[in-house]
Every structure is written in C-alpha cells, then in structure tokens.
Amino acid sequence: MRTRALKAAITFILITTAYADYNETIMQTMYGSVADWVHYSPHPDPSPACRLGAPLRVAYFTRHNATLWDWIAVTSHLRAPWTRVNPGLYQAYGLDTTTANSVWEALGHMLCHMADILIFSDTIPDARPLLQGGCTTPLILQVTNRFDHGIAPRDHDAYTALMSEAAIQPHVWWVLSNPYEELLISKRGIKLPPSRLKLLRPLGMNLLHNGSSQPADTDRSRFALVEPLRSNRLENTVILPWLRSNSLTDNLQLYRQPHAGPAALAQHRAVIAVPYQMSALKMYEGLSAGAVFVVPSPAFLRNLTSQLDASQMAFCCRDLLHDYPDSWQDYFDWYHKDFINAHILFDSWEHLKRLIKDREGTGKLVEEKRVVGKEAMRLSRQRTLDGYSSLYRSLSQQACGMARMERKKGGARVASHEQELLAVISNWMRD
Ligand SMILES: *[C@@H]1O[C@H](CO)[C@@H](O)[C@H](O)[C@H]1NC(C)=O
Numbered sequence: 001m002r003t004r005a006l007k008a009a010i011t012f013i014l015i016t017t018a019y020a021d022y023n024e025t026i027m028q029t030m031y032g033s034v035a036d037w038v039h040y041s042p043h044p045d046p047s048p049a050c051r052l053g054a055p056l057r058v059a060y061f062t063r064h065n066a067t068l069w070d071w072i073a074v075t076s077h078l079r080a081p082w083t084r085v086n087p088g089l090y091q092a093y094g095l096d097t098t099t100a101n102s103v104w105e106a107l108g109h110m111l112c113h114m115a116d117i118l119i120f121s122d123t124i125p126d127a128r129p130l131l132q133g134g135c136t137t138p139l140i141l142q143v144t145n146r147f148d149h150g151i152a153p154r155d156h157d158a159y160t161a162l163m164s165e166a167a168i169q170p171h172v173w174w175v176l177s178n179p180y181e182e183l184l185i186s187k188r189g190i191k192l193p194p195s196r197l198k199l200l201r202p203l204g205m206n207l208l209h210n211g212s213s214q215p216a217d218t219d220r221s222r223f224a225l226v227e228p229l230r231s232n233r234l235e236n237t238v239i240l241p242w243l244r245s246n247s248l249t250d251n252l253q254l255y256r257q258p259h260a261g262p263a264a265l266a267q268h269r270a271v272i273a274v275p276y277q278m279s280a281l282k283m284y285e286g287l288s289a290g291a292v293f294v295v296p297s298p299a300f301l302r303n304l305t306s307q308l309d310a311s312q313m314a315f316c317c318r319d320l321l322h323d324y325p326d327s328w329q330d331y332f333d334w335y336h337k338d339f340i341n342a343h344i345l346f347d348s349w350e351h352l353k354r355l356i357k358d359r360e361g362t363g364k365l366v367e368e369k370r371v372v373g374k375e376a377m378r379l380s381r382q383r384t385l386d387g388y389s390s391l392y393r394s395l396s397q398q399a400c401g402m403a404r405m406e407r408k409k410g411g412a413r414v415a416s417h418e419q420e421l422l423a424v425i426s427n428w429m430r431d
C-alpha cells in the first residue's frame, strides 16, 4: 500500500516535471493544421486512463429529473466520473435542421468534447446538433418514450433520414427503455443495429424527498388512486364517478398528480391505475418501493379501448392492439411477462368492486403481489445494471481505440515523447 502511494506521488512529480517545458516543434506539428480557431476545443485525451485501466468520463444529457436519478444510480454502479448537461437550458424541444446547425455552430465543439462518452436521454432530438455536426465521440441514444418528441410534421423526413444515418454510425449506440420503442422506430423505416442495441429498463430510482424510502404512517387499509391532470384519462372520466356512485370512496386515498411519489403509493393497500402508455416510470418506481397496482386485465383493457374513444380514455396504443392482437403484450411493459404477475388484474367493474370490498381476501393477495413485484424489479434492475456495465466497457474500448488512431494520425511525434514516459510509468506501477 505504502509503495503504491509513493509510486503515485513520484509518478505525479515525473509527469509534472516532464511537461514543465514545452517543445515548439512538437506544438507546430500538432496544432499547425488547425484551420478554425473559433470552434477549436480539444477532445480530452483518454489515453492515459485507457492505459491505466481507469474509468472514462461520461456526460449525461437530459432535461428530465427521473432519468437523471436513474442515471445517478447507474453511474454509481459503474463508478464512472460524469457530469450532467441539461439541453433544456440551451435549446428548444424538437429542434429542426436549421436550429440544430446553429446550436452545433455555437456549442458543438464544446458539447462534443464534454467527455469521452456522451449519453442522450429523455428527448432524442436533443442529440441532433451533434449527430448533424459530425461529432464522433462515442455516444448512446437512450430512448425513453420520446424518440421524436417535438419534431414538427414537415421535419419528420429530415429527422428520419438523420436517424437512419445515425443507426449505421459505429460510434452511435442505442438503449431502449421498453420493448415498444424498437417497433415504433422500425415503423419509421429506421433499422437499428442489433450489435449496438440494448433493452435496458429504468431502475425506478426516485430521489425526490427520499422518495423510495417508506413513510412511517402506512395506510394498508385503503387503496390509492392518482387523479391525472388530463381530463380525458379513464380515472377521471369513468373510475372516479363510478367509485363515488358505488360509495366506494371511503376505502380510497386520492392523490393529485404530481403529489404521489412511490413511497406514498407503497404505503397503501394497492394503487388503482389504468395504463395509458406502454411503460411508465410510475410502475418501475412503484414496484421498487413495494407498491402493488390494480389494473384492468389485458382482455378488459382491450374492451375498454374499443368501447371508449380518446376523449373518454386517453390511450397510447389502439393501433398496437389492433395490429398485434396476439402479441401486443410483448411490447407493452405493464402487461409484459416480466411484470404482469406483479399486478392484481380485474376483468370487469364488478370484479374491481369485489376486490375493494373483500378486505381480507384482497389484503392477502396484495401481500403476495408485493413480494412478486419487488422480485420482478430486482431482476429487471440486475439486467439493467449488467447491461450498462457491458455497454460502458464497449464504449470505453471504442473511445480508447479512437484515441489510439488519433495519435497515430496526428501527433505521432508528440505521442512518442509522452508514450515513452507513460509506458515507463505504467510498467513501473504494475510491478
Ligand atoms: C523537439 O521535438 C523534436 C521532435 O520530437 C525533436 O527533434 C527536438 O530535438 C525537440 N527539441 C528540443 C529542444 O527538445
């Protein structure tokens, strides 16, 4: 231990003294060819980290709190040095070709060189300036329900062309947060590369007021229901009026969005919910925290969507149910085989009424489901963390490989000087 520390100290002194001077010939060779000093900003060279096997730096681009919390958990697993960039602070949603070019012009050199690995989460159009500008830093597009969020109809073709081009770039990798994304993207005519593609679901991390810890005042006797903000959600149009007219509200705690964190939901008997998107953070967060959801069975959901239109029942995927009558559950995470057993399913309103009224029977069922849900999320989290570990390795190798190529091309002479020193140091450290 002491020799390692001593070696590190000596290494530091060696490096600083070796670079205390500079060689003008070398600098001319390296930088003499720079033509555009306005946009000049060097890529941080990962070579020393690559040689020493140290973790590479990540820049995580997101506007969205919950994706950021999830990333914080991932990066703490990876032990990767990282920073966060919030694209909402410098560009609008769904920027078009021209705007993306001006963002690239103004900030691209810096954004592209923020770190050795870049990750774009939340809305994928946020990556547009870098994809259009030709940034070659290895990057991950992490698709979380908002692949083309905000892209105007007149701009769809250009966006699709850009993404098709991105899909064949070896430095662009894809993470899909639920199984529906791939179907959706392929329907746009974009073919994602299987070798650079992973399905990695959210961990369901919530850091809001210690959101995932259990509040003390558990209220196991009552169900919870979150009143959605939008008036055309089934909770508002049908379920609440039905609960009231059947005098079932005594057994119910109502929450208004967004005041229902996973811990609040988990303290209740169960949460009555109607899936309206193929996946929702609410589900992953809730299951992790120990919440149990009471949702329409697949058959009943299908019936409801066919009887009620969008003004009575907002629902993402009527097309999906129609086009894939036998396999739609494979694309719909609430009902996917990895999660469906965690929920209590009701086949009719009568069935829901019985669940609410049979306090003892439902109480027992809920406790069984709570265990199933936690286990489902434990497995899902494990797959996600393993997936990120393997991606991080692949992208690090790519970044290191690119840096090697770069040095061969440009700074061979400079490199030889530094390389000798580093080779000596790393051999010595290994001893
Ligand atoms: C600067 O580097 C060049 C190329 O490696 C070398 O030929 C030259 O001797 C160096 N000059 C000094 C003053 O060290």
Ligand SMILES: *[C@@H]1O[C@H](CO)[C@@H](O)[C@H](O)[C@H]1NC(C)=O
Pocket (backbone or CB within 6 Å): 064, 065
């Ligand atoms: C994210 O968190 C901030 C507080 O840090 C809050 O003001 C903002 O509304 C949150 N955004 C969303 C979309 O919840």
Ligand SMILES: *[C@@H]1O[C@H](CO)[C@@H](O)[C@H](O)[C@H]1NC(C)=O
Pocket (backbone or CB within 6 Å): 209, 210
């Ligand atoms: C979160 O938990 C920590 C440790 O249990 C506690 O010290 C802190 O006050 C909590 N914060 C909030 C906002 O509840």
Ligand SMILES: *[C@@H]1O[C@H](CO)[C@@H](O)[C@H](O)[C@H]1NC(C)=O
Pocket (backbone or CB within 6 Å): 299, 300, 303, 347, 348
């Ligand atoms: C769905 O509707 C069909 C036709 O109306 C009916 O036969 C079936 O029992 C319904 N299924 C459920 C689960 O409600």
